[in-house]
Amino acid sequence: MVQLAIAAGVTALATGLFLAPLSAQLDDQAMRRALAIAQTTAAESRLDDALESSRPTRRGPVQHEAERIRAATGAEYVVIMDKRGVRWSHTDPDEIGRHVSTDPSAVLSGQEVMQIDEGTLGRSARGKVPLRDEQGKIVGAVSVGIAYESVRERLLSTVPQLLAYAGGALAVGALAAYMVSRRLQRRTHDLAFSDISALLAEREAMLHGIREGFLALDKHGRIRLMNDEAQRLLELRAEDTGRPLDTVLPPGRTTDVLAGRVSGADLLAVSGHRVLVANRMPTEDGGAVITLRDRTELERLGRELDGTRGLIDALRAQDHEHANRLHTLLGLLELGLHAEAVEFVTRAVGVHRATAEQVTERIHDPLLAALLVGKATVATERGASLRISPDTHVPDRLVDPHSLVTVLGNLIDNALDATSGERDALVEAEVRTVDRTAVVRVSDNGPGVPEARRAEIFTEGWTTKDPPAHGQRGIGLALVRRLAERYGGSAEVGERPGGGSVFTVTVPDALSDELPEGREAASQEAVTGTHSTGRATVGTRHPEGATEAGQ
Numbered sequence: 227m228v229q230l231a232i233a234a235g236v237t238a239l240a241t242g243l244f245l246a247p248l249s250a251q252l253d254d255q256a257m258r259r260a261l262a263i264a265q266t267t268a269a270e271s272r273l274d275d276a277l278e279s280s281r282p283t284r285r286g287p288v289q290h291e292a293e294r295i296r297a298a299t300g301a302e303y304v305v306i307m308d309k310r311g312v313r314w315s316h317t318d319p320d321e322i323g324r325h326v327s328t329d330p331s332a333v334l335s336g337q338e339v340m341q342i343d344e345g346t347l348g349r350s351a352r353g354k355v356p357l358r359d360e361q362g363k364i365v366g367a368v369s370v371g372i373a374y375e376s377v378r379e380r381l382l383s384t385v386p387q388l389l390a391y392a393g394g395a396l397a398v399g400a401l402a403a404y405m406v407s408r409r410l411q412r413r414t415h416d417l418a419f420s421d422i423s424a425l426l427a428e429r430e431a432m433l434h435g436i437r438e439g440f441l442a443l444d445k446h447g448r449i450r451l452m453n454d455e456a457q458r459l460l461e462l463r464a465e466d467t468g469r470p471l472d473t474v475l476p477p478g479r480t481t482d483v484l485a486g487r488v489s490g491a492d493l494l495a496v497s498g499h500r501v502l503v504a505n506r507m508p509t510e511d512g513g514a515v516i517t518l519r520d521r522t523e524l525e526r527l528g529r530e531l532d533g534t535r536g537l538i539d540a541l542r543a544q545d546h547e548h549a550n551r552l553h554t555l556l557g558l559l560e561l562g563l564h565a566e567a568v569e570f571v572t573r574a575v576g577v578h579r580a581t582a583e584q585v586t587e588r589i590h591d592p593l594l595a596a597l598l599v600g601k602a603t604v605a606t607e608r609g610a611s612l613r614i615s616p617d618t619h620v621p622d623r624l625v626d627p628h629s630l631v632t633v634l635g636n637l638i639d640n641a642l643d644a645t646s647g648e649r650d651a652l653v654e655a656e657v658r659t660v661d662r663t664a665v666v667r668v669s670d671n672g673p674g675v676p677e678a679r680r681a682e683i684f685t686e687g688w689t690t691k692d693p694p695a696h697g698q699r700g701i702g703l704a705l706v707r708r709l710a711e712r713y714g715g716s717a718e719v720g721e722r723p724g725g726g727s728v729f730t731v732t733v734p735d736a737l738s739d740e741l742p743e744g745r746e747a748a749s750q751e752a753v754t755g756t757h758s759t760g761r762a763t764v765g766t767r768h769p770e771g772a773t774e775a776g777q
Contacts, residue, residue, distance in 0.1 A: 229403035229406070229407060230399075230400055230403055232403075233396055233399030233400060233402075233403055234396055234399075236399070237392045237395050237396045237399065238392075240392070240395075241388055241389070241392045244388065245385075245388065248384070253342060253351065256342075256351035256372045257340040257341065257342065257351045257352070257353060258340065258353070259351075259353075259372060260301065260340070260350075260351050260352055260353030260370045260371060260372045261338060261340050261353030261354075261355065261370070262353070263295070263299045263301050263304070263353065263370040264304075264353040264354060264355045264368045264369065264370040265338075265353075265355050266295070266299075267292070267295050267304060267306070267355075267368045267370065268355045268356070268357045268358070268367075268368045270291060270295075272287070272291065273288060273291060273306060273357060273366075273368075274357060274358065274359040274360070274365050274366075276288045276291070276314075277306075277308055277314065277357070277365050277366050278359075278365065282308075282312060282313065282314040282322050282323045283322065283323075284319040284322055286314065288306050288314040288315050289314065289315040289316075289319070289322060291315075292304040292305070292306050292314075292315030292316075293315070293317075296317070299370075301370050301371065301372055302317075302350050302371045302372050302373040303316065303317045303350075303369075303370070303371045304368070304369075304370050305326065305368070305369040305370075305371075306357065306366060306367075306368055306369075307326055307330060307366050307367050307369070308365070308366045309334060309364065309365060309366055310325075311325050311326050311330040311334070312324065312325055312326075313325075313326060314366070326369070328343060330354075330367055330369075332354075333354040333355065333356055333367040333369070334356065334364060334366075334367055335356075336356050336364060337356075338353075338354065338355050338356075339352070339353070339354040339355075340352070340353050340354075350371035350372055350373050351371065351372045351373075352369060352370065352371045352372075353369075353370050353371075354367060354368065354369045354370075355367065355368050356368075433451070433453040434453050434454050436453070436455065437455055438455060438517055438518060438519055439452075439453065439455040439456035439458075439459045439460070439502075439516075439517065439518030439519070439520075440452065440453045440455070440456055440515070440516070440517060440518075441456045441460075441484065441515070441516040441517075441518065442513065442514075442515050442516075443471060443484075443485075443513045443514045443515075443516070444511070444512070444513045445511055445512030445513050446470070447470050447471050447472065447485060448468055448469060448470050448471070449462075449466055449467050449468065449469060449470075449471060449474070450467070450468075450513065451467070452466075452467065455518070456518060459497055459500060459502060459518050459520060460475065460480075460497050460518070461497065462474060462475075471484055471485055472485065478685075479495055479496075479685050479704075480495040480496060480497055480502070480504075483495045483504050483506070484504060484506070484516055486506055486508075486514060491505055492504075492505060493505070493506075494521075496704045496705060496708050500520055501520075501521045501705070502518050502519065502520060502521065503518070503519040503521050504516060504517070504518055505517050551570075554570065555567055555570060555571065558570060584614055585598045585599050585602075585614060588614060588618040588619050588620070589618065589619075589620045589657065590620060590621055590622040591620055591621075591622050591624050591627050591630075592622075593627045593628070593630075593631050594620060594624075594627060594630060594631060594634065594657060597631050597634060597635055598612070598614065598634075598655065601635070601638045601642075601655075604642070605638075605642060605653060608642055608646065608651075609651060610642055610645050610646075610648075610651035610652065610653055611650075611651065611652050611653070612638070612653050612654075612655065613652065613653070613654045613655070614654075614655060614656075615654055615655065615656035615667070617656055617658050618655070618656050618657050618658055619657075619658050619659065620657050620658065620659060620664070621659065621737065623737045623738050624664070624736060624737065624738075625735065625736055625737065625738050626736070629709050629713075629733070630657070630664060630666065630733065630736065632705065632706070632709060633666050633706050633709055633710070633731050633733070634655065634657060634666050634668070636702035636703065636705065636706050637655075637666065637668035637706065637729050637731070638653060638655060638668055639702065640668075640702060640703060640729070641653040641668050641669070641670035641672070641727075641729075642670075644670050644672030644673065644726075644727065645670045645671060645672040648671065648672055650671070651670075651671065651672075652670065652671045653668065653669070653670045654668070654669045654670075655667075655668050656668070659736065659737055662734070662735050662736065662737045663715075663732055663733065663734045663735070663736060664732070664733040664736035664737070665730065665731070665732050665733075666730070666731045666732075666733070667728060667729065667730045667731075668728075668729050669722045669726060669727065669728040669729070670722070670726045670727060671722065671724065671725055671726040672726050672727065673725075673726075674721055674722070674725060674726050674727045675719050675721075675727045677721075680719050680720075683703060683719055684703050684704055684706070684707040684717055684719075685704060703717075706729075706731060709733075710731050710732065710733055713733050713734055713735060713736070714734045714735075715731065715732040715733045715734050716731070716732055717729070717730070717731045718730050718731075
């Protein structure tokens with residue numbers, strides 16, 4: 227009904243706008259026609275002579291000529307007057323000899339006049355011109371009128387035709403309105419405007435309330451809609467809506483996954499320091515809807531679970547090895563070989579003490595030191611040797627030790643996996659600082675990384691290992707690169723002399739200017755406190771320099 231009312235209103239308005247200038251045009255045409263007849267009449271050479279040689283009578287030559295012209299042109303009247311404004315011709319003979327009803331001063335002064343006015347014959351369109359003799363002197367005037375009713379009749383005669391056109395336009399508009407209405411109903415599933423408004427409000431509340439990232443793209447890859455969680459996970463802004471995805475995200479696997487250049491379900495991607503699971507569903511219009519889940523915490527817990535399982539395996543192996551050593555020690559004592567027993571115990575304890583002291587002397591940060599001591603134990607149980615480079619030195623002034631722990635731990639785990647099954651497996655770790663930049667380098671004597679694949683080894687999802695029970699692999703090295711790039715650093719892989727691979731990560735501005743208050747005491751207590759991990763033992767450093775082995 228609203229559409230029909232609008233169509234009818236537009237039709238009426240268009241008709242009115244058409245009729246208004248048409249009436250003015252018809253009036254103008256009538257006045258110009260009257261003026262043209264008056265000009266033709268004034269051009270008759272006999273009229274000026276008749277005005278000078280005769281008198282205004284009913285059967286005079288002026289009246290005869292005027293009536294002839296009126297009959298020939300179809301004018302309402304043709305009035306000829308002298309310089310005094312007295313009529314010499316008129317359709318009503320009784321008016322001859324009388325003064326004209328309107329002021330003739332303008333036309334007698336030499337002006338041509340067009341107007342619509344009221345006279346003795348009613349309302350008419352008039353044209354008045356001066357009448358001149360052969361010398362150009364004004365001797366009178368000619369006034370020609372066309373009845374105004376004839377103009378109105380011409381206008382009214384066009385109304386039925388105009389209404390017919392308007393009715394046809396209204397019918398077409400009504401049909402178009404009906405078709406549009408039916409199409410809208412099909413597209414909106416016969417929902418009323420209030421229902422659509424309610425659904426829109428519910429959708430907005432749902433999108434911004436769920437804790438999963440939601441992203442909608444059009445067929446050109448532009449962001450059409452995103453919720454707050456997607457902005458947080460991808461570090462986007464509300465102003466990015468409407469922009470192409472490739473321009474708001476850096477090049478890489480994450481952008482390729484979201485843009486649909488990588489196919490599959492539950493695809494892993496890394497955004498900043500977050501691990502995301504992305505699913506992409508195409509839409510009918512060529513766009514896509516993308517959901518994002520944050521798996522950072524789950525991935526961290528899975529790695530901790532892997533570490534815990536490895537530690538349990540190491541402790542189980544240590545338990546067997548410890549039992550074997552006790553049996554060996556018991557046999558030496560039963561055989562009375564006391565000197566050999568003392569040497570056996572001293573050698574076993576001294577190796578582990580030397581490992582812990584080597585770490586704590588070069589690395590003064592408690593988290594990195596504890597990581598290396600633990601990784602040394604894990605490496606030993608896996609049949610590998612973890613060696614600390616002589617160039618290693620880290621002061622206790624790290625700005626973000628947790629990030630370096632993540633970098634170093636992932637690189638060592640990757641090296642241990644690469645050397646698994648190798649004879650005389652060796653992993654060397656180096657952590658040093660140059661000015662304020664931390665450099666982490668881990669090398670191994672494994673099979674190495676082919677040069678053709680070094681560019682993609684830091685890509686999310688790239689791996690040569692079977693996935694663990696808790697999820698997918700291919701995240702560790704990607705996180706290493708993202709952490710380095712977040713601080714403006716870099717992550718590279720090269721070839722180790724003699725075979726194997728070397729991973730080098732630089733982290734700028736890793737050192738603070740001074741040690742935070744209370745950090746020294748915490749560091750000393752955490753690193754040099756007495757504890758035992760079975761295979762590697764960290765000793766207590768006394769002021770005098772003596773070392774007491776922990777139990």
